Amino acid sequence: MTGKEKIELLRELCLVCGPTGSEEKVADVIREKLGILGYEYTTDRLGNVIVHISREDAPRFMVSAHMDEVGFIVNEITEDGYLRFAALGGIDPRVLSGKHVILEGNDGTPVQGIIGSKAIHHQTPEERKTAKKIKDMYIDIGVKKREEAESFVSLGTSGTFDSEFVLFGDGFIKSKAIDDRLGCAIMLDVLGRIKDKELPLDLYFCFTVREEIGLSGARTAAQALSPEYSVVLESTAVADLPDVPENSRVSELGKGGAISLRDRSTIYDRGFVRFALSIAEKDNIPVQIKRYVSGGNDAGHIHKSNAGVRALAISAPSRYIHSPACVINEADYFSMGDLLYAIITEFDAEEIKNA
Amino acid sequence: MVINMELKELIISLSSLMSVTGYESHDSDRLESLIGEYFDENHTDKLGNRIFVKKCGKEGAPRILVDTHMDEIGMFVTEIKDGGFLTVTNVGGVDTGILQASDVVIYGEKPIFGVVGSTPPHLQKPDDAGKLREIGELLIDTGYKKEELEKLVRVGTPVGFAPKYSTLAGGQIAGKGFDNKSCVACVVEGIKRAGNRLAGDVYLMLSSREETGRAGGGALTGAYNIDPDYALVADVNLGRTPDTKKNETVEVGGGVSLTLCPVTDKKLTKMTVELVKSKGIKYQLDVTGGGTGTNTPDINLTRAGIPCVDVGLPLKCMHTCAEVIDLADSDALASLVCEFVCSEEIAEVFAR
Amino acid sequence: MLELLRKISGMHGVSGYEKKVSDTLLAEMKNYTDEQYTDALGNLITVKHGKGKKKLMLCAHMDEIGFMATFIEESGLVRIAPVGGIGFAASSYDRVLSEKGVRGVLVPDSRVKPAEYAADKFTIDIGAKDKKEASKKVSIGDVFRFDNDIVRLCGKRVTGHPLDDRVGCAILVNTAKNLANDQTDYDVYYVFSVQEEVGCRGSKTAAFSVEPDVALAFDVTGTGDTPGAAPMACRVGDGAAIKVKDSSVICDPSLVDALIATAKENRIKYQLEILTYGGTDTSSMQLSAGGCSAGCLSIPCRYIHSANELIDLADAEACADLAAAFIRRGV
Known part of the structure; x- marks a missing residue:
């Protein structure tokens, strides 16, 4: 090669x-x-x-x-259609907020989502200094109701980061x-x-x-x-x-x-x-x-x-x-x-x- | 709902532009090619506000200001370190909680890709866990040697988030820069829809420096120059998520928002609400006790005072690389703007 | 430059009371400019006409931080309110001097820990034995300044008070002198502003009336070269600091680029400055009336707002050289 x-x-x-x-x-x-x-x-x-x-x-x-x-697994679907999750493997919670993710949908097609993050405008000074815990995070797949979410994913659905493969600098690779x-x-x-x-x-x-x-x-x-x-x-x-x-x-x-x-x-x-x-x-x-x-x-x-x-x-x-x-x-x-x-x-x- | 694909594409094209506060003109040619055709003329003022004008053709017509800011939060380089790393400071309200492991573009002599570094769990010290680092402590990895990097980058070089967009399962879209260029797209779409029905000369101001405007941004001086009869300010509005309060947020997918507060003009707002109702545009009201967190207070207090209506596009996860908007709301905002600039009733009451 | 700096730093000019500084500067500027006037707030505006292609406003503030007498205790100690941002921990037991010439010592309540120092924990001891004697010397509303001369240290470095921002004023005078016989593209407005230390008030109204196309402030900036300083790539002695950003302003990037190019062309020592706190007249000029292209040439300064600020005169000279070169470069 x-x-x-x-x-x-x-x-x-x-x-x-x-x-x-x-x-x-x-x-x-x-x-x-x-x-x-x-x-x-x-x-x-x-x-x-x-x-x-x-x-x-x-x-x-x-x-x-x-x-x-490493990735994550859905362990709760909230009434308003957000997904709570647990980590699969050791992930620092600080790299999660505000990231795009991809989940394996019920029918095998990929489902795009993002890991939500409260706007900085709403954060208290204490929150601005503290990393959120994974149990307090959620994945947003852009739906409004649990039933709607369940048509795409289920408990136990797992996923990973949705991140580009990039060649940069002098011979470096990011992915x-x-x-x-x-x-x-x-x-x-x-x-x-x-x-x-x-x-x-x-x-x-x-x-x-x-x-x-x-x-x-x-x-x-x-x-x-x-x-x-x-x-x-x-x-x-x-x-x-x-x-x-x-x-x-x-x-x-x-x-x-x-x-x-x-x-x-x-x-x-x-x-x-x-x-x-x-x-x-x-x-x-x-x-x-x-x-x-x-x-x-x-x-x-x-x-x-x-x-x-x-x-x-x-x-x-x-x-x-x-x-x-x-x-x-x-x-x-x-x-x-x-x-x-x-x-x-x-x-x-x-x-x-x-x- | 029929998704307006053209509007979606315009939102993403505009949001991808580099417009870190102070560098609103960076992609000015591309901006012109995307929206220039819908206007009669345009110019950039001394503070970097880009003003697009569409004339109604009537003698002595009122000047209607439609303001929506063009700038986006970002970072400036503060130091070039050994091994090709950069330190930065924030421009506007950057949340350090979302920065680690994010992709960025450094706009030096040429655009350079970079990654905000993070510490893998394997190498973390126990007392470090759970703490967020201050922005000045984070390192951007460029993959270049320091000597090479020094030829491309200097103190003050702007850094922006790398464009990335996803269509979520439910049809909402997520990405960077929707604050506030999704509003720019909607407003342009609205003025385009208005065609030749304008009730006055429309001054679309893509204002500069909103994100750092503690003492007033570009809109303050831009409105002074335009001296409009009345104004509509469009900006994204804080959307509801599981970790926010209901009375401090608006619903994403709940329609365009209209702000009721001491700074917005009561009568103008009321007339706009009536207009929106009569046209069947989906809307929601947002009530605040003080200002609006948008350009409205600045514009309102320009010269002898300018009546303003403040409208919002609901957006989740503001100031992140995964801001979320609903295209139905975007469409509602475009319709509202269209009806507003065409409204003879409003023009009659508010023309000086 | 040192002689002029010594002279104007010796003048009383607490915010709102800048008249003495203004009179001294007026006498100087008459030699180098065509027109001079003072506006309603007390800004001294002097104009050197050029070809009139554009209006350039150069601005340095005349005022300094200080104290205002608010109350006289039975003991004869004088209570004060701060004028501008006073670092009380750095100022305790400093000598102060009133506009009327009364000397005193700024003393803290000895029960208070330095971390809790604030204006209400301080009095000025003028050596009066009681209220009656003190009242003969001091009236409510009298302003005090730090009583410190400018002295020379190693090389071209000087310390004293106030360098913030009399060094900027000295740079403006030097620049005007340097350009006195030039026919420049710009009409140059040399503006000596008032009330910067209390919120950049003077420059705002001055810029409104001048309506410049381009505005440049000259003021001191913090540095990252002392023990424990916040990381900052700006050092005393490394040349004129071209401001990119501080917490109140993002300078016009095209103006920053033009200043960098000018410095390179003329081999003037320069550095770039990003200050993560603080602000200057730059922001108020930028946002006045219809706005303008605004920037700032900073003089790196250690221990700002203490009675012993420290600068390198070579940096100040570099600022003056850069300003003159920028103006000569034309529109």
């Missing part, structure tokens, strides 16, 4: 609506792309989409990225759902590059569900597949902002994928980390080490599954994740694909074990 094609792939994936628990539309796009690439796939009982490139007597190796994104459609896009990119190649691995590519509320999809996938090695492709929250001291910045945009040493749920395999770093150095692929212990990802369940798994996580440094406006640098997207490709094609189990 050319750079432009990769960007278009990411755009297509990011703009699909796939809140945690409702990943079907994302899975549809991914299955379509896999079909075009000429891969067979299975969908397991939770909804994970899995590609198996089998090779007997080779190490079982799992690559994963999650399809779901919703970059966490973790970026990982999905990288997997599709690498699948294209390894097609029909002889590989030293028994390889599984898993597009997982429900990461944002407890890493559920990856857990069952790993339990079923019993990999020996696992690479998780993720986005990591970054604070490379002015006034933030360097040691708290986590990582920086444009300097390559960030490799984790540990986060809140996983201590990553030392040998695997060293192997990845040495491959990157050898092949001149930019990479950085995550400088701050925060967050967690699918590796949290994967590395503890069955008899244990050697885990590696490569994350795209991403500003403002879990908001309608996540920002990444396209160079990191491209170089992470290069790194994953290099790890797979140059895999050496001995080097990892002896490192």
Whole structure:
């Protein structure tokens, strides 16, 4: 794929609506792309989409990225037709007010709405300083009565941000759902590059569900597949902002994928980390080490599954994740694909074990 | 209801224009191409009010002022920071509660896309949760290096919300800049509908600087220059939502609003209400104890005093990027304006 | 400029009582302008005719903040009302001087904490032993000002009171002097306004009668270069500050652009100013009568409204140079 094609792939994936628990539309796009690439796939009982490139007597190796994104779910329809909601995944209430949203309508067609916000003219000085709580917010779909609202949505209808995919500045991308459609896009990119190649691995590519509320999809996938090695492709929250001291910045945009040493749920395999770093150095692929212990990802369940798994996580440094406006640098997207490709094609189990 | 698609398109086209307070003329050519054809002449005065005139052709006809402000809240750049970030200050009443993770456009040497930064939950400090930051503490991410950015942007460069529009399930529309350019569209539509039935010479003033007009905005000086016989002021009005009080708001979808208060002219308002009733235009009354929060008080106190009627287009979530209006109300406002500028009765009573 | 600044800063000119300043400035301006008059509110308006293509109004205010005697206590202490925005915490125990020449000390009620300081917690102690003696020196309605000379600090920096806005007046005089022999496109109105500190009242009526096409105020502005200051990209010594916005005005963007271009063409040191509080005569001129294109050249100033305001004369000179260059640039 050319750079432009990769960007278009990411755009297509990011703009699909796939809140945690409702990943079907994302899975549809991914299955379509896999079909075009000429891969067979299975969908397991939770909804994970899995590609198996089998090779007997080779190490079982799992690559994963999650399809779901943060969003919200309708939990009350008021008499005057407004929708109350709960968050799906960790969302800072401060990024919600006044945003456009898109819900999955009763008949499957998208329903546009906005998250209402009391006009500043009506706010007390105290309200102007305090963030509203999600339980006090509402979605306005422009109807006046509950019955009218119910013709479009129901309790349990979920939705996500309605936000444009924009290329801006020097190679930056802004979109919703970059966490973790970026990982999905990288997997599709690498699948294209390894097609029909002889590989030293028994390889599984898993597009997982429900990461944002407890890493559920990856857990069952790993339990079923019993990999020996696992690479998780993720986005990591970054604070490379002015006034933030360097040691708290986590990582920086444009300097390559960030490799984790540990986060809140996983201590990553030392040998695997060293192997990845040495491959990157050898092949001149930019990479950085995550400088701050925060967050967690699918590796949290994967590395503890069955008899244990050697885990590696490569994350795209991403500003403002879990908001309608996540920002990444396209160079990191491209170089992470290069790194994953290099790890797979140059895999050496001995080097990892002896490192 | 038959939705007037042309009006909807005009509302969205006008609302997309860049007109941050002080920069009302930024997209002046585009404005002219959208509405210029319906008027005989137009000019911009010293304070940036854009005045479109439509003559009735009668000798000694009264001057009817139709005022509706053109400016929109926004921000000005205050500093260019390392890493390509900008700090800003507000222009008009910007709600910092809606800014984080919003898309903006920085109108520098060329338009630049930007995002207002936010802190992901993963990196938040416990004592920070629940607090809103002051506008000066927020950072706009431009994706440029500081050195490049300094060539494109300076202190004072205006910043506006990126245009984005949605049609909601129930048919209402949501987006930025409806305050007040949706009114501009309705008023133009009304004058267009009036055709050659005008009761006087109509001065449509797209006034400047309403949003920052604590001591009076552009309308104050614009009305002084025009010196009209009487005036209609159209502005958006605070719409009812679940978190507002009924007696402080109007209903979106409830028709055009007419304001009763000490500043609006009693007789002119009464005659306008009668007119609206007789033409079957859907309306609602809005009562306030003091001023109107619009240009009416300024215009009312110009020169020897100018009788004003104050009409409103109900709008939810004012001053956000997701302001909501109902196209039935927009249509009602257009009809009201049409009848008002055609009313010989009103002209007879209020011509000087 | 320092000599002139010292002279006019030494004149009593609390808001509403600007006559002495006005007389001094009139004597100066007679040398450089064609016409001079004083209007009903006391604004001094002086005109230098040019080619008459446009009317340009330059405005600086003559008045200063101060205190007015409201009541004399049995003890001989004088109760006061503030005239303009007084920072009482910064002013306690400062020396003050009445228009009649009576000296005193501004003292707080010692039981009151600085955070609660307000006019009713202060008296002026003129050293009188009782009401009878005090009443011989002070009458109700007498105005007091800070009793502080202008002194020179490092380099071209000076401190004292009032620099707000006698430095603006000095800039206007310098500009008029500089242009005395020029035939400019503009008819230039040099206006020395009254009652700015109590709400920009003088400039409003002056602008109504002058009806300028373009108006430029000259006044001090806050800075972001002292410990604890609100973030602001404006510093003492960094040149003339071209105002973009303050809480009362958005300057005409095309005028701001023209001033920036003028500064660049003439290599005059400048900076851009956005003040998130405060206001000047700019807004009142902008909104007077049919309105005008209004802007402001600011002199960065630390400790505004204290008895020890601080500016860099190089910034003031840059303002005067920029004003002259802007006028010469023409319509």
